[in-house]
Amino acid sequence: MFPVPVEQRGTGHLIRSLAFVRKELISVWRQPRLMATLVLGPFLILLLFGLGYRETPEPFKTLIVASEDQVPFGTDVGDLDDAFGAGIELVGTTADPELARRRLAEGEVDLVVMPPEDWMEALDRGEPATFSVVHSKIDPVLTSSVGLLARLSADEINRRVLIGIIEEVQTRAEGALAAAEEDGEVSAALQRARETEPSLLVSPFEVETSALVEPPSSQAAFYAPGVLILLVQHLALTFAALSLVRERELGITEIFKVSPLTVRQTMAGKYLSFLVIGLVLAAGLTVTMLILGVEILGPLWSFTAVVALVILASLGLGFALSGLANSDSQAVQYSMVVLLVSIFFTGFVLPLDQLTEPVRWVSYLVPGTYGIAGLHDVAFRGQPARPMMMGGLGLYAVVMAVFAWLALRRDVEPKLT
Amino acid sequence: MTIDHTVRASNVTKDYGQGAGVFNLDLVVDRGQVVGLIGPSGSGKTTTVRLMTGLLAPDSGSIEVLGEEPANFTAETRARLGYMSQDSVFFPDLTLRENLNFAASLFGMPYRRKRRLEEVVEILDLGDTMGRRVRDASGGEKRRLSLAATMIHDPDLMFLDEPTAGVDPILRRRFWDHFDHLSAQGSTLLVTTQYVGEATYCDYVGVLASGRIIALDSPDGLRRRAFNGELYDVAFMVPPNHDDVASLGRAPEIRNVMWLDDHTIRLAVDDSGSVAPFIVEWAEQRQIELERAEAYLPPFDDVFVELVAAHSGSEEEGNVSRAS
Numbered sequence: 001m002f003p004v005p006v007e008q009r010g011t012g013h014l015i016r017s018l019a020f021v022r023k024e025l026i027s028v029w030r031q032p033r034l035m036a037t038l039v040l041g042p043f044l045i046l047l048l049f050g051l052g053y054r055e056t057p058e059p060f061k062t063l064i065v066a067s068e069d070q071v072p073f074g075t076d077v078g079d080l081d082d083a084f085g086a087g088i089e090l091v092g093t094t095a096d097p098e099l100a101r102r103r104l105a106e107g108e109v110d111l112v113v114m115p116p117e118d119w120m121e122a123l124d125r126g127e128p129a130t131f132s133v134v135h136s137k138i139d140p141v142l143t144s145s146v147g148l149l150a151r152l153s154a155d156e157i158n159r160r161v162l163i164g165i166i167e168e169v170q171t172r173a174e175g176a177l178a179a180a181e182e183d184g185e186v187s188a189a190l191q192r193a194r195e196t197e198p199s200l201l202v203s204p205f206e207v208e209t210s211a212l213v214e215p216p217s218s219q220a221a222f223y224a225p226g227v228l229i230l231l232v233q234h235l236a237l238t239f240a241a242l243s244l245v246r247e248r249e250l251g252i253t254e255i256f257k258v259s260p261l262t263v264r265q266t267m268a269g270k271y272l273s274f275l276v277i278g279l280v281l282a283a284g285l286t287v288t289m290l291i292l293g294v295e296i297l298g299p300l301w302s303f304t305a306v307v308a309l310v311i312l313a314s315l316g317l318g319f320a321l322s323g324l325a326n327s328d329s330q331a332v333q334y335s336m337v338v339l340l341v342s343i344f345f346t347g348f349v350l351p352l353d354q355l356t357e358p359v360r361w362v363s364y365l366v367p368g369t370y371g372i373a374g375l376h377d378v379a380f381r382g383q384p385a386r387p388m389m390m391g392g393l394g395l396y397a398v399v400m401a402v403f404a405w406l407a408l409r410r411d412v413e414p415k416l417t
Numbered sequence: 418m419t420i421d422h423t424v425r426a427s428n429v430t431k432d433y434g435q436g437a438g439v440f441n442l443d444l445v446v447d448r449g450q451v452v453g454l455i456g457p458s459g460s461g462k463t464t465t466v467r468l469m470t471g472l473l474a475p476d477s478g479s480i481e482v483l484g485e486e487p488a489n490f491t492a493e494t495r496a497r498l499g500y501m502s503q504d505s506v507f508f509p510d511l512t513l514r515e516n517l518n519f520a521a522s523l524f525g526m527p528y529r530r531k532r533r534l535e536e537v538v539e540i541l542d543l544g545d546t547m548g549r550r551v552r553d554a555s556g557g558e559k560r561r562l563s564l565a566a567t568m569i570h571d572p573d574l575m576f577l578d579e580p581t582a583g584v585d586p587i588l589r590r591r592f593w594d595h596f597d598h599l600s601a602q603g604s605t606l607l608v609t610t611q612y613v614g615e616a617t618y619c620d621y622v623g624v625l626a627s628g629r630i631i632a633l634d635s636p637d638g639l640r641r642r643a644f645n646g647e648l649y650d651v652a653f654m655v656p657p658n659h660d661d662v663a664s665l666g667r668a669p670e671i672r673n674v675m676w677l678d679d680h681t682i683r684l685a686v687d688d689s690g691s692v693a694p695f696i697v698e699w700a701e702q703r704q705i706e707l708e709r710a711e712a713y714l715p716p717f718d719d720v721f722v723e724l725v726a727a728h729s730g731s732e733e734e735g736n737v738s739r740a741s
Contacts, residue, residue, distance in 0.1 A: 027508060259500075260496045
């Protein structure tokens with residue numbers, strides 16, 4: 001009878017799994033270019049994003065086509081600039097509409113505003129006086145901004161015109177007040193109208209908003225957890241997919257199939273090694289976040305749990321995708337597609353609420369969706385990630401682990417055909 | 418119960434279509450033997466190995482390796498196998514030592530393995546290169562590492578698929594010396610090779626052609642089979658009379674006579690060791706002066722060519738052979 005090898009009775013399972021941990025860690029460490037692009041790159045991206053993101057957009061450079069006396073509420077261009085607000089930077093006036101359009105076409109200015117030629121006459125006719133705003137923007141967001149700024153500016157101009165009118169009415173109301181003294185009620189009303197601030201008469205109400213929780217200190221701070229999740233997801237997915245595809249391309253899976261290695265041991269080794277790499281990366285990114293002024297208001301354990309689950313789910317997705325890829329480049333292509341889907345569908349750029357119901361389900365096919373929502377809870381709401389998100393992420397990780405098992409089985413167990 | 422045979426294949430067919438695959442393969446390998454499978458590229462050597470390691474399932478027939486069907490190998494059985502594939506497959510960013518350690522771990526070898534590692538490294542003369550990354554190693558170093566990784570866990574049965582392909586003659590010789598050493602220690606080796614001359618190192622040799630084992634025997638047995646006996650060369654001082662030589666061919670000790678040139682004939686005989694007195698007596702009776710008379714050991718290239726040619730000329734298929 002052939003003797004049974006000693007190692008089979010002991011710690012063989014652990015030894016085989018740890019062999020993969022060691023191998024993956026060394027492989028990643030020994031590839032400086034991979035380290036630079038996949039590990040150091042994310043730090044630089046986050047840092048660059050944090051340092052370079054402009055909190056307030058560049059104001060639109062605006063040219064007015066009118067003589068100064070045409071301006072409805074005064075002759076001071078500075079006043080007009082003030083009326084347009086921070087979103088618009090008045091760069092001058094011109095009486096030549098053609099010149100204004102040419103400067104707009106050449107990109108020297110962003111907006112050209114043409115006030116009505118005789119606004120008083122229009123009012124006398126019972127028609128609104130129209131300001132024409134011409135722009136050259138093609139970006140829908142910027143186009144919307146122009147529309148919004150134009151409406152706000154119109155409101156402000158209307159308000160100022162009304163204040164002027166009311167001031168004049170109040171001045172002339174003294175005579176009417178004397179005439180109305182016999183009628184007490186009319187007199188009191190006129191008195192109130194005369195004594196009330198014109199600006200209050202024009203805008204008697206204002207709105208105050210307040211948030212249940214302190215919002216992030218800046219736009220960059222708001223986006224930082226999303227960037228962290230997407231980078232960690234992308235790296236875990238790419239590492240996992242490339243790891244299996246490379247082993248297949250090398251032909252080493254044939255040795256695995258003949259050896260006593262099991263799928264479970266391979267999975268344990270690979271999950272553990274990439275989880276360690278992912279957590280180290282996430283820790284570095286978190287430190288970068290803190291340096292950029294992002295506060296984590298909630299418990300650190302929940303923050304860590306969210307990141308760890310995103311890594312595990314992404315690894316599973318990566319292993320599963322490797323089953324579809326026949327080469328390194330295909331695996332990278334798949335991971336880039338997932339990254340692209342993640343940017344649009346995870347709530348990273350656009351709120352999930354803005355996606356219609358059937359399309360929104362796509363969001364839940366990406367681990368980042370759960371991760372970003374979870375980190376927003378922890379970092380900004382100061383509470384542990386919602387159980388629904390954690391449960392969803394956990395379930396996702398388990399489902400992906402099943403797919404990973406199927407993909408690994410192909411590489412580790414002989415396919416007897 | 419003691420299991421003597423390590424490998425038993427019975428009427429195994431794996432048909433890839435268009436004549437590719439292996440057909441009606443019968444093979445029995447006993448413990449401690451070095452069995453070589455020799456044949457040209459595409460003759461079915463690798464398919465045979467893949468069938469026996471469980472990487473492929475046969476279309477028909479049965480295979481038993483270490484008492485189990487390859488499809489149902491347990492982890493314990495797999496731990497007793499060593500498999501060296503045709504290509505040297507390693508992780509390029511790991512050093513030779515790290516790769517060897519990985520291979521040892523795959524077979525569950527305990528971490529106290531330093532002595533065994535050093536032993537294997539010394540046997541294969543890899544000492545100076547172990548700290549080098551595989552991507553920087555030479556082809557010969559990779560082949561040696563492949564063999565080291567295959568034998569690191571001291572397997573009972575090794576399948577070595579063209580281990581000497583692309584290896585220089587000195588290293589090839591060292592490989593075969595080591596296979597002999599492993600065999601002496603009780604390991605069983607099934608080795609494929611394209612180098613026909615390597616047949617001489619094997620206990621038994623299976624000659625493969627077109628997916629069929631056309632002969633399986635000891636190296637000497639193959640020679641006998643190829644030339645219808647052992648070969649004996651006789652050179653004459655002067656060209657002999659053809660009638661005299663024909664009379665020699667009719668003797669019961671002589672199976673066949675071939676003319677090599679006017680002065681020399683090659684005889685196929687039952688036993689080249691005992692035919693010498695008969696030849697001397699025959700020459701003396703006819704007053705023929707001999708220049709030399711000696712046994713001829715044909716190179717295996719010739720043996721192989723003869724066997725393949727004989728096979729091509731016959732319709733015989735599926736030789737049932739036993740390497741014992």
